[in-house]
Amino acid sequence: MVRDVAALLGEAFGLFSADFTFMDQKGTSFHVDHHLLERLQLLPPRARVAADNVLRPGAPVYAWAVARKREALFSLPEFLEESAGVE
Secondary structure (H helix, E strand, C coil): CHHHHHHHHHHHHCCCCCCEEEECCCHHHHHHHHHHHHHCCCCCCCCEEEECCHHHHHCHHHHHHHHHCCCCCCCCCCCCHHHHCCC
16 A cells, blocks of 8 residues: 555655656545655656546545646546447
8 A cells, every 4th residue: 555655665765756656546545645645745746646447436535636736637448448338
């Protein structure tokens, strides 16, 4: 989990060392994990964060926080979702 390794990332690589972060865990914890990275000063001002499953099954608190900061939200279909008729 992020909370288990975030401090180690800062110790090993220093402040603002997470230029790109990909989050693919339980969506309801995205906002908590993102806040932790900010609090530990691991995200530089122009950091890029990609998060999977924000819109479905849903991470509404994180989506709201990102939209409030005027960041971008993109929705992409799941792999083979359209061609296989999976919903």
